[in-house]
Amino acid sequence: MLPDAVEHHHPALAHQFDSLAQQREAAALGMWVFLVTEVLFFGGLFATYAVYRWWYPDAFAAASHELDILLGGTNTAVLITSSLTMALAVHSAQLGRRRLLLLFLIATMALGCVFLGIKGVEYYHKFVEHHVPGPGFEFEAAYARQAQIFFSLYFIMTGLHAVHMIIGIGIMLAMFWMSWRGRITADYYNPIEVSGLYWHFVDIVWIFLFPLLYLIGRHA
Amino acid sequence: MQTTVAALPPRHYLNDGFGIRSWLFTRDHKRIALLYLATITLFFFIGGAMAVLIRLELATPAGDLVTDETYNKLFTMHGVMMVFFFLIPSIPATLGNFLVPLMIGAKDLAFPKLNLLSWYIFVVGGLFTLYALISGGVDTGWTFYTPFSTISSTSKVVPTALGVFITGFSSILTGLNFIVTIHRMRAPGMTWFRMPLFLWSIYATSLIMVLGTPVIAITILLVAAERLFHFGFFDPAVGGDPVLFQHLFWFYSHPAVYIMVLPSMGVVSEVVAAFCRKPVFGYRIVAFASVAIAVLGFLVWAHHMFVAGISVYAAMIFSVLSMLVAIPSAVKVFNWTATMYRGSISWQTPMLYAMGFIGLFTIGGLTGVFLATLAVNVHVTDTYFIVAHFHYIMVGGALMGYLGGLHYWWPKISGRLYPEFLAKLSAGIIFLGFNLTFFPQFVAGYLGMPRRYHAYPPDFQVLNVLSSAGASILGVGYLIPMAYLMWSLRYGRAAGSNPFGAVGLEWMTTSPPPTENFATTPVVAWDAYDYKGEVEGRVA
Amino acid sequence: MWSGSPLFPEAASTIASRVDAVFFFLIGVAVFFSVLIAALILRFAIKYRRRAPDAIGEVITGGVLLETIWTAVPLAIVLISFGWGASVYFAMSRPPEETLDIYVVGKQWMWKFQHLDGQREINELHVPVGRAVKLTMTSEDVIHDFFVPAFRTKADVIPGRYTTIWFEPTKAGRYQLFCAEYCGTRHSGMIGQVVVMEPTDYQAWLSGGPQEGSLASRGEKLFSDLACNTCHRPDTQGRGPALDGLFGKTVTLQGGETVTVDEAYLRQSILTPAARITAGFQPIMPTFQGLVTEEQLLELVEYVKALRSR
Incomplete structure (x- = not known):
C-alpha cells in the first residue's frame, strides 16, 4: 500500500493524506457517516409520523386522499430516473469520459429541477385548497384537527426533502464546474462518487416518503 | 527526564504566519483548536456571569434582586450557553481537535476545511443565540419543553432554537471528522489497541455526536416550525402530544450528557497514566467501557419522564436500562483507582484535577443511580437534587476533566509552562467551592425545593446561602487559571517537548508542534503508556 | 426518626x-x-x-x-x-379500589380543585387523614406538575390528557404543594397547601362552604344545555351510544379493536368524536373542542361516570 512516487505528487492529493487511495477511502467513509446522520435526522420525523399515524389512522387516510397521486407518482419516476443518470455520471467519471460525465450531470440537475417544479405545483394546490396548517386551515369537520397534523408532517417532510434536493442540485453544479475545468480524471473522481452517494440518499428518502404520505389506505 | 530548554523551537504552528488572515483562514487543526478555545471561553464566562446572578438572587427567599421574568431568562440562557456552547464543544473541539492528529501520528484531520467550517458554523450559531440574549432573552429553560415553548412563551424562542440548530451541525461535522480520521489516518503501527484511551473516548463521543445531534436538530426545527407556521406537532388543541417532544428531546439530550463527560474520562485516563508513570489498569476494559456508555446512553432517555405519564412498564424498562449505564462508569472509576496502586505518583496540577474528577464523578454517578431508581426518582425529579446531580457530572466531572486536560497539554499547546503553585491553589479553591455550592443542593432537593424557582419558602434559605457562598468561591477559582494561563503565554518558561516525562506521540514532537506535526511520519511499535519500554529505550 | x-x-x-x-x-x-x-x-x-x-x-x-x-x-x-x-x-x-376522587385543573399560575360534592378550591386542597385520595388532573395551558414533598409523590399535569396520582395522608397538618414543572413567568408562585384534616373535621368542612350542586349534577345540566341528550338517549333509539352503565365497560370500535371506557376515552370522544367510533354508529358527532372548558369537561366525565350506577 505504499504510495508510489507519481501518486504522491498528484495535484489532487491533499497534504494530510499519504496516498490517493487513503484520500478516496476517507472521503467515502465521511459521506457514509454523514448519511447516517441524515438517516437519524429524517428518523426523528418518521418517528413522529409513526406515532400520529398509529393514533389517528382514519384522519391520516382521509388527509392522504387529498394528495395528488398522479403528480406524486410522476415525481417518483423522475427521481428514480435521476438516480440512473447519476449512476451513469459516476460510471463515466470512472472511465474518464468527460463529455459523457458533463451530459449526465446536466441530465441529473434537469430532472432534479423538474421534481422541484412539480413539487411547487403541488404546494400551490394545497395552498389554494386551504390545506396549509394554521388559522386558515380547512378540512372536513370530522377529521379537521388531526388532518392538520398530517399536513404539518407532509409539509415539513417534503419541505426538508426539497431543501436536500436544492442542496443536491447545488452540489451537482459544483461537480459540473470541476468536471468542466478538467479536475475530474479517471484516477481522481471521488467528488463525483461522494456526491452520487448523497444524491441516491435523497432519492431513497423520497421512496419512503411517497408511500407513507400519498398511499395511505389506497390498497383497498 | 525534565529537559531544560531555553527557548521555543524556531519554527512552530504559532509563528507560521501572524496576520488575522492566517488564523481566520487556517486549516491547521491546532489553530482551529485555539479558535474554539477562545470562543468557548467567552461563552463560559457569559454563562458563568448568569450563574452568578442566579446565585445572588437565591441568597434570599424572596424574589427581590431581579424580576421573575428576568430570572427565568437567566437560568435558561445559563443552561443554553453552558450546555450547547461550552460543555458539548469543550474538550472535543479544543483538546480533541488539537490532539487527535498528534496522538495518531497524522499531519492533520481528514477534512481540514470541514474542520474550519465547523468553527464558523459554531460561531454563527453562537451569534444567533447571543442575538436572542441581547434582544430580550428566552425563558423556556434549556429543555424547550412544549407546549410552553410553542404556544405560551413570548420570548425569543426561534432565534435561540435556530442558534442551537445551527450549532448542532458544527458538532456533527466535528464528530464525523474525528471518526474518519481515527479510522483512516493512523500512523503505521498505531493499531486500535495501541491508541491512547483519550482517542477511544473521543471516538465514542463522536459516535454520539453523529447519531444523536441530528435528532435534536429536527426536534428543535419542529418547535421553530410550530411557532412560525402554526404547525401542530406538539399542540394538544389539534391532537398533538407535548410529551412526544420530550421523547425526541431526551433521545439526544441524555446521550449529550455523555458527549460532555466521556472526553473528560479520556483526559483522566491520560493524566492518571502519565502522573503514575504506568499503563492504565485494564486498558481494553476502559476502552470498551467508553463505547458501552455511548451505546447504552441511547437507550435510557425516558428516565427523564418517569412522572410525565408514561406507562408503568415502560418506566420499569427504562429504569433497568439506566441502571446498566452505572456499570461501565463504575468499572472506569475502579480501574483508574487501581492504576494508582504501585504507581510513581506525582502531585502536579493535572493529577489533582484528575483525582478531583474521580471523586466528584463518583458522587455524581452514584446519585445517578438514585435517579434511575423509580420510587426515589418520583420524589426528587425536578427538584434541586437533579440540579446538584447534573452539576456533579457536568462541572465536577466534565469541567474538572477539561481543566485538568487544559493544564496537562498547555505546555504542548503554548510551548510554555504555567505557574505550578497558582495552578495547585486554584485547583484546590475550585474543588472546595464546587462542593460547597452543590452539595447543599442535594439536601435541598430531597427536602423538596423545586428547581427553576425564582422565590422559595424560607425553610430552604440556609442551604441556599451556603450554595451561594460556595458559588462565589468557585467563581474566583475559575478566574485565577484564566489569568495565569494568559500570563504564561508571554512570560511562562519554555516547556520543552516533554515537560511531564509522559509517553505518547504528542510528546515526541516539539512544543509547540510544527504545522505539519511531525518531521517524519512516526512508526509506532509500542503500546500506549509503555513507561517501562521508554526507560529501556524501546519507545522512540 | x-x-x-x-x-x-x-x-x-x-x-x-x-x-x-x-x-x-x-x-x-x-x-x-x-x-x-x-x-x-x-x-x-x-x-x-x-x-x-x-x-x-x-x-x-x-x-x-x-x-x-x-x-x-x-x-x-x-x-x-x-x-x-x-x-x-x-x-x-396503582391506587386502591376505594378512593376519594378529586379533580385538578392546573393553569398558569394556579391550582383549581373540584370535589365530587361540588366544593371548589384554589391553591388549597382539603383531604381527610387515613383515606386514599385519587387526583385526576389536566391542564388548561402548559405542562405543570403536582408535587407534595411530604407525600413523596409527584406527577405531571399535561394539557390534552388526564394523569392521575394518589396518596393516603397519615398525619393531619398543612403540607406544601409545589408546581414542579417549569411553566412560565410565575412558576415559583404556583404553590399552595394540602390541608390534611381529621375525618370529623373534614366532614364539617365539607358540609360548610357554599354548595352549588355536586359535580355530576352540574355535568347533567351541561349535558342537556349542550343538547347531548338528543342523540345520547337512555334507550337504544339514539343516534349515539347510550351512556347508562357505560363507564368501565369494554366497547368494540368500528375497526374491530376494543377500548375500555375510562376518563381518557370519554374526553377524547367529546373533543375528537371521529377518532374512535363505537361499532354500529356513524361519525356524525361534532367536536366540542373550544366549546367546553377543562372544568366543564370534567363535569361531563363525572356525569357519565355517575350513570354507571343507574
Missing part, C-alpha cells in the same frame, strides 16, 4: 416511609463507595508518591478477577435498587 430535622422532609403519607427506605439504602451505598474510592485515592497518592524524578510505576496491565468483582458487585447493587424502587413505584401508580 428524621421528622423535624431541618435536613429531612416530613413524612406524611403511607408511601413516604417506603420511599425513604429505598433512599436510605442508596445513601448507604453512595457513602460506602464514595468513601472507599476517596480513601484509596488518597492512600495511594501518599504511599506511592514519586520518590525519584524519573521513577516509573510498576507495570500492572490488569486483572480478570478484580474486573469481574467490580463489574458484578455494582451490577448486583443496581439490580437490587431497581427491583426495590420498581416495587414501590408500582404501588405508587
Whole structure:
C-alpha cells in the first residue's frame, strides 16, 4: 500500500493524506457517516409520523386522499430516473469520459429541477385548497384537527426533502464546474462518487416518503 | 527526564504566519483548536456571569434582586450557553481537535476545511443565540419543553432554537471528522489497541455526536416550525402530544450528557497514566467501557419522564436500562483507582484535577443511580437534587476533566509552562467551592425545593446561602487559571517537548508542534503508556 | 426518626416511609463507595508518591478477577435498587379500589380543585387523614406538575390528557404543594397547601362552604344545555351510544379493536368524536373542542361516570 512516487505528487492529493487511495477511502467513509446522520435526522420525523399515524389512522387516510397521486407518482419516476443518470455520471467519471460525465450531470440537475417544479405545483394546490396548517386551515369537520397534523408532517417532510434536493442540485453544479475545468480524471473522481452517494440518499428518502404520505389506505 | 530548554523551537504552528488572515483562514487543526478555545471561553464566562446572578438572587427567599421574568431568562440562557456552547464543544473541539492528529501520528484531520467550517458554523450559531440574549432573552429553560415553548412563551424562542440548530451541525461535522480520521489516518503501527484511551473516548463521543445531534436538530426545527407556521406537532388543541417532544428531546439530550463527560474520562485516563508513570489498569476494559456508555446512553432517555405519564412498564424498562449505564462508569472509576496502586505518583496540577474528577464523578454517578431508581426518582425529579446531580457530572466531572486536560497539554499547546503553585491553589479553591455550592443542593432537593424557582419558602434559605457562598468561591477559582494561563503565554518558561516525562506521540514532537506535526511520519511499535519500554529505550 | 430535622422532609403519607427506605439504602451505598474510592485515592497518592524524578510505576496491565468483582458487585447493587424502587413505584401508580376522587385543573399560575360534592378550591386542597385520595388532573395551558414533598409523590399535569396520582395522608397538618414543572413567568408562585384534616373535621368542612350542586349534577345540566341528550338517549333509539352503565365497560370500535371506557376515552370522544367510533354508529358527532372548558369537561366525565350506577 505504499504510495508510489507519481501518486504522491498528484495535484489532487491533499497534504494530510499519504496516498490517493487513503484520500478516496476517507472521503467515502465521511459521506457514509454523514448519511447516517441524515438517516437519524429524517428518523426523528418518521418517528413522529409513526406515532400520529398509529393514533389517528382514519384522519391520516382521509388527509392522504387529498394528495395528488398522479403528480406524486410522476415525481417518483423522475427521481428514480435521476438516480440512473447519476449512476451513469459516476460510471463515466470512472472511465474518464468527460463529455459523457458533463451530459449526465446536466441530465441529473434537469430532472432534479423538474421534481422541484412539480413539487411547487403541488404546494400551490394545497395552498389554494386551504390545506396549509394554521388559522386558515380547512378540512372536513370530522377529521379537521388531526388532518392538520398530517399536513404539518407532509409539509415539513417534503419541505426538508426539497431543501436536500436544492442542496443536491447545488452540489451537482459544483461537480459540473470541476468536471468542466478538467479536475475530474479517471484516477481522481471521488467528488463525483461522494456526491452520487448523497444524491441516491435523497432519492431513497423520497421512496419512503411517497408511500407513507400519498398511499395511505389506497390498497383497498 | 525534565529537559531544560531555553527557548521555543524556531519554527512552530504559532509563528507560521501572524496576520488575522492566517488564523481566520487556517486549516491547521491546532489553530482551529485555539479558535474554539477562545470562543468557548467567552461563552463560559457569559454563562458563568448568569450563574452568578442566579446565585445572588437565591441568597434570599424572596424574589427581590431581579424580576421573575428576568430570572427565568437567566437560568435558561445559563443552561443554553453552558450546555450547547461550552460543555458539548469543550474538550472535543479544543483538546480533541488539537490532539487527535498528534496522538495518531497524522499531519492533520481528514477534512481540514470541514474542520474550519465547523468553527464558523459554531460561531454563527453562537451569534444567533447571543442575538436572542441581547434582544430580550428566552425563558423556556434549556429543555424547550412544549407546549410552553410553542404556544405560551413570548420570548425569543426561534432565534435561540435556530442558534442551537445551527450549532448542532458544527458538532456533527466535528464528530464525523474525528471518526474518519481515527479510522483512516493512523500512523503505521498505531493499531486500535495501541491508541491512547483519550482517542477511544473521543471516538465514542463522536459516535454520539453523529447519531444523536441530528435528532435534536429536527426536534428543535419542529418547535421553530410550530411557532412560525402554526404547525401542530406538539399542540394538544389539534391532537398533538407535548410529551412526544420530550421523547425526541431526551433521545439526544441524555446521550449529550455523555458527549460532555466521556472526553473528560479520556483526559483522566491520560493524566492518571502519565502522573503514575504506568499503563492504565485494564486498558481494553476502559476502552470498551467508553463505547458501552455511548451505546447504552441511547437507550435510557425516558428516565427523564418517569412522572410525565408514561406507562408503568415502560418506566420499569427504562429504569433497568439506566441502571446498566452505572456499570461501565463504575468499572472506569475502579480501574483508574487501581492504576494508582504501585504507581510513581506525582502531585502536579493535572493529577489533582484528575483525582478531583474521580471523586466528584463518583458522587455524581452514584446519585445517578438514585435517579434511575423509580420510587426515589418520583420524589426528587425536578427538584434541586437533579440540579446538584447534573452539576456533579457536568462541572465536577466534565469541567474538572477539561481543566485538568487544559493544564496537562498547555505546555504542548503554548510551548510554555504555567505557574505550578497558582495552578495547585486554584485547583484546590475550585474543588472546595464546587462542593460547597452543590452539595447543599442535594439536601435541598430531597427536602423538596423545586428547581427553576425564582422565590422559595424560607425553610430552604440556609442551604441556599451556603450554595451561594460556595458559588462565589468557585467563581474566583475559575478566574485565577484564566489569568495565569494568559500570563504564561508571554512570560511562562519554555516547556520543552516533554515537560511531564509522559509517553505518547504528542510528546515526541516539539512544543509547540510544527504545522505539519511531525518531521517524519512516526512508526509506532509500542503500546500506549509503555513507561517501562521508554526507560529501556524501546519507545522512540 | 428524621421528622423535624431541618435536613429531612416530613413524612406524611403511607408511601413516604417506603420511599425513604429505598433512599436510605442508596445513601448507604453512595457513602460506602464514595468513601472507599476517596480513601484509596488518597492512600495511594501518599504511599506511592514519586520518590525519584524519573521513577516509573510498576507495570500492572490488569486483572480478570478484580474486573469481574467490580463489574458484578455494582451490577448486583443496581439490580437490587431497581427491583426495590420498581416495587414501590408500582404501588405508587396503582391506587386502591376505594378512593376519594378529586379533580385538578392546573393553569398558569394556579391550582383549581373540584370535589365530587361540588366544593371548589384554589391553591388549597382539603383531604381527610387515613383515606386514599385519587387526583385526576389536566391542564388548561402548559405542562405543570403536582408535587407534595411530604407525600413523596409527584406527577405531571399535561394539557390534552388526564394523569392521575394518589396518596393516603397519615398525619393531619398543612403540607406544601409545589408546581414542579417549569411553566412560565410565575412558576415559583404556583404553590399552595394540602390541608390534611381529621375525618370529623373534614366532614364539617365539607358540609360548610357554599354548595352549588355536586359535580355530576352540574355535568347533567351541561349535558342537556349542550343538547347531548338528543342523540345520547337512555334507550337504544339514539343516534349515539347510550351512556347508562357505560363507564368501565369494554366497547368494540368500528375497526374491530376494543377500548375500555375510562376518563381518557370519554374526553377524547367529546373533543375528537371521529377518532374512535363505537361499532354500529356513524361519525356524525361534532367536536366540542373550544366549546367546553377543562372544568366543564370534567363535569361531563363525572356525569357519565355517575350513570354507571343507574
